[in-house]
Amino acid sequence: xxxxxxxxxxxxxxxxxxxxxxxxxxxxxxxxxxxxxxxxxxxxxxxxxxxxxxxxxxxxxxxxxxxxxxxxxxxxxxxxxxxxxxxxxxxxxxxxxxxxxxxxxxxxxxxxxxxxxxxxxxxxxxxxxxxxxxxxxxxxxxxxxxxxxxxxxxxxxxxxxxxxxxxxxxxxxxxxxxxxxxxxxxxxxxxxxxxxxxxxxxxxxxxxxxxxxxxxxxxxxxxxxxxxxxxxxxxxxxxxxxxxxxxxxxxxxxxxxxxxxxxxxxxxxxxxxxxxxxxxxxxxxxxxxxx
Amino acid sequence: xxxxxxxxxxxxxxxxxxxxxxxxxxxxxxxxxxxxxxxxxxxxxxxxxxxxxxxxxxxxxxxxxxxxxxxxxxxxxxxxxxxxxxxxxxxxxxxxxxxxxxxxxxxxxxxxxxxxxxxxxxxxxxxxxxxxxxxxxxxxxxxxxxxxxxxxxxxxxxxxxxxxxxxxxxxxxxxxxxxxxxxxxxxxxxxxxxxxxxxxxxxxxxxxxxxxxxxxxxxxxxxxxxxxxxxxxxxxxxxxxxxxxxxxxxxxxxxxxxxxxxxxxxxxxxxxxxxxxxxxxxxxxxxxxxxxxxxxxxxxxxxxxxxxxxxxxxxxxxxx
Numbered sequence: 001x002x003x004x005x006x007x008x009x010x011x012x013x014x015x016x017x018x019x020x021x022x023x024x025x026x027x028x029x030x031x032x033x034x035x036x037x038x039x040x041x042x043x044x045x046x047x048x049x050x051x052x053x054x055x056x057x058x059x060x061x062x063x064x065x066x067x068x069x070x071x072x073x074x075x076x077x078x079x080x081x082x083x084x085x086x087x088x089x090x091x092x093x094x095x096x097x098x099x100x101x102x103x104x105x106x107x108x109x110x111x112x113x114x115x116x117x118x119x120x121x122x123x124x125x126x127x128x129x130x131x132x133x134x135x136x137x138x139x140x141x142x143x144x145x146x147x148x149x150x151x152x153x154x155x156x157x158x159x160x161x162x163x164x165x166x167x168x169x170x171x172x173x174x175x176x177x178x179x180x181x182x183x184x185x186x187x188x189x190x191x192x193x194x195x196x197x198x199x200x201x202x203x204x205x206x207x208x209x210x211x212x213x214x215x216x217x218x219x220x221x222x223x224x225x226x227x228x229x230x231x232x233x234x235x236x237x238x239x240x241x242x243x244x245x246x247x248x249x250x251x252x253x254x255x256x257x258x259x260x261x262x263x264x265x266x267x268x269x270x271x272x273x274x275x276x277x278x279x280x281x282x283x284x285x286x287x288x289x290x291x
Numbered sequence: 292x293x294x295x296x297x298x299x300x301x302x303x304x305x306x307x308x309x310x311x312x313x314x315x316x317x318x319x320x321x322x323x324x325x326x327x328x329x330x331x332x333x334x335x336x337x338x339x340x341x342x343x344x345x346x347x348x349x350x351x352x353x354x355x356x357x358x359x360x361x362x363x364x365x366x367x368x369x370x371x372x373x374x375x376x377x378x379x380x381x382x383x384x385x386x387x388x389x390x391x392x393x394x395x396x397x398x399x400x401x402x403x404x405x406x407x408x409x410x411x412x413x414x415x416x417x418x419x420x421x422x423x424x425x426x427x428x429x430x431x432x433x434x435x436x437x438x439x440x441x442x443x444x445x446x447x448x449x450x451x452x453x454x455x456x457x458x459x460x461x462x463x464x465x466x467x468x469x470x471x472x473x474x475x476x477x478x479x480x481x482x483x484x485x486x487x488x489x490x491x492x493x494x495x496x497x498x499x500x501x502x503x504x505x506x507x508x509x510x511x512x513x514x515x516x517x518x519x520x521x522x523x524x525x526x527x528x529x530x531x532x533x534x535x536x537x538x539x540x541x542x543x544x545x546x547x548x549x550x551x552x553x554x555x556x557x558x559x560x561x562x563x564x565x566x567x568x569x570x571x572x573x574x575x576x577x578x579x580x581x582x583x584x585x586x587x588x589x590x591x592x593x594x595x596x597x598x599x600x601x602x603x604x605x606x607x608x609x610x611x
Contacts, residue, residue: 015377022372026386029365032466033389036404039415054418128296129523135570138556138563139301142310222397224530225549229557240530243399247406247534258407265400273395277388 037266043259044070051255066256073257074264077245078234081264084242087231091153091238092220095160099216100209102161107170108201112183122171128164141229151236156227160220166212173208174201214276221269239265305567306334318564334568344569346543347551350457354532354545355525357461358468362521366472371502373473374480376488387477390470398467398530405463406535409449417446450536453544460532460545467531468524472517479513480506515588519581526577529553548573 043051045063047070075081109115110122140159144150178201186196202209224240231237246261308318321333330336338344369390373383380386393401408415424430424445434441449455483506491505507514529549538546538554546554548569556566 019380022380026369026372026380026383030386030389033393033470036401036408039408040404052413128299135302135574136298137302137552138305138567138570139298139303141557142301142305142563143298218395222399222530224397224399224534225553229553240397240399243397243403244534247403255407255413258403262400262404262407266396269395269397273392277391278384 040259040263040266043256044263046256048254048256051259067260070254070256070260073254074246074261079242079245079261080234081239081242081261083235084237084239084265085268087153087236088221088238088240091156092217094157095220096213096216098157099160099163099166100213103163103166103212104170104202104205104209105197106167107174108178108197110167110171111174111178112180112201125164125167129168137226137229140226144230150230151233153236155230156220156223160216163216166216169212170205170208173205177204218269302567303571305563306571307331308564310563310567311561311565334564335572338565338568338572341565343543343546344548344551347546347548350543350545351526351528351547354457354461354464354528354547355522357458358464359521359525362465362469362472365469366476366517369469369473370476370480371498371506374477374506375498376485376492377498387470387474391474392470393467394471396467399534401463401467402531402534405459406450409459411448411450412443412446414449416449420447421445451541453541456536456541456544460535463531463535464525464528468521472521475513475517476510479510483509511588515584518584518588522580522584523577526573 045067047066050066110118110125144155149155182200183196186200191199222240223238224244227238227241228244231241243262243265246258305318308320310318321331369386373380373387409417411417421442425434430441430444433444447455449459487505487509488501491501496504527549528547532545532547533550533553536545538550552566552569552573555562555569
């Protein structure tokens with residue numbers, strides 16, 4: 001009895017020590033995460049001259065005047081956040097819809113039907129997953145040049161139909177959650193194959209679709225490599241391509257404008273994240289590879 | 292599938308041709324007369340012996356290692372802490388949300404933001420350095436006599452030093468991805484049936500034992516997924532080093548493989564064949580490394596089961 005009690009109390013003491021360490025490290029990481037954003041936001045409200053005095057000063061005497069000045073500074077040149085938002089929004093939304101729908105369809109085909117070469121097809125998907133994006137780049141760019149399709153937004157929308165990574169995830173999810181009996185009974189009731197997919201399988205896959213949609217949307221929104229090569233007209237540039245301008249010579253030393261430009265590109269992401277974060281952080285479990 | 296497969300095969304093909312020069316659209320195989328009658332693997336030899344390619348390769352591996360080891364270590368540590376059944380950490384939801392946040396921010400934005408933060412002579416990090424130096428009285432005499440010279444002596448030009456650049460780029464990568472890795476690992480741990488942990492507890496396993504002997508083997512699949520995606524992402528590193536420093540800064544200290552490919556193929560050089568060859572080399576490296584990972588983390592029991600089943604099938608067929 002007494003032995004047991006001692007054991008328990010020592011575990012308890014151990015716990016408090018460990019907890020203190022956990023909190024200290026977590027808080028340090030939280031500060032590390034927030035620090036750059038805090039600097040960015042405060043400096044958006046300060047003039048370049050004030051920033052040159054010190055980056056760390058908190059509040060300026062005329063925050064909104066400075067904000068307006070910085071805003072004029074960035075929009076007078078080539079940086080047009082609204083155009084970028086529009087293009088990014090079109091690309092990300094349409095490509096995410098295509099990506100998720102067709103990936104679920106493919107995943108369903110792989111896991112629900114027996115067909116020749118099914119395993120080979122599945123292995124091919126895993127294989128293509130490993131191909132680095134660069135390998136596709138040169139071939140893709142060449143084809144685009146050949147067909148004369150530069151500066152077309154659909155270049156980044158249509159290829160989303162085939163995204164092996166999402167198919168892999170969806171298949172993993174389907175294998176765990178789809179029972180063939182439901183499909184069979186629907187067939188007996190006379191439902192067509194597409195109707196089965198749209199009305200039974202898609203609702204079943206909602207959690208996986210949601211997580212993949214979020215990941216796909218973020219990846220598409222943040223994509224820089226290909227748009228940088230293929231979108232050269234200002235009217236067609238997406239947000240990441242616009243952001244690159246902030247690094248160029250035209251904004252040299254206009255620190256207030258640079259910080260504000262960065263801040264503007266982050267705002268929609270932060271707003272969306274504020275609503276969806278809980279869902280993302282916990283929802284990943286649902287779409288994840290179950291072991 | 293055509294959208295993915297065709298460009299890949301086309302890239303492979305270009306690697307063996309003479310396709311170069313702006314506006315050139317007609318590739319010829321190297322061995323033919325039109326292709327210059329060179330050996331078929333000419334582009335590959337040229338790329339592999341290119342000093343810049345070798346440098347890019349080394350840089351990519353260095354930066355990836357510098358980012359990957361702490362990333363995995365902290366992700367595993369936070370996973371162990373946040374999923375521990377015995378000490379339920381309060382506020383972990385908030386921490387998770389915060390840690391994951393940098394992952395959704397555009398990498399281009401982060402790269403430029405950190406570039407400004409590490410600016411010289413004016414930047415947040417240097418301002419912190421100056422503040423610290425002032426409090427601790429570093430080089431007091433100089434501060435008294437010539438404040439401007441003192442400022443220059445204390446602040447550091449991070450963005451023109453090769454080692455500093457590598458470390459910063461690795462840090463930005465770490466900053467962006469450790470939360471993602473952690474969230475994925477936690478998802479894996481949540482999927483483990485609690486009975487397994489109860490059994491371990493009853494058997495008297497302590498925290499460390501439970502984590503290494505129970506948790507890790509159980510999340511092997513997700514570990515594999517995280518490792519492979521991180522490997523591919525790491526070798527494909529582009530946004531952050533490109534926008535933070537570019538190919539030429541500090542003697543190409545952070546030029547990665549992807550940046551090399553882009554500069555060969557699309558930066559006024561138009562050596563499409565060399566760029567294609569370089570990307571095929573990257574592909575081969577990734578396939579080799581991923582296969583090693585798959586092999587190490589393969590499900591040994593499942594492989595055995597498959598073998599057994601095959602033998603049974605064979606026996607059945609023979610019996611018939």
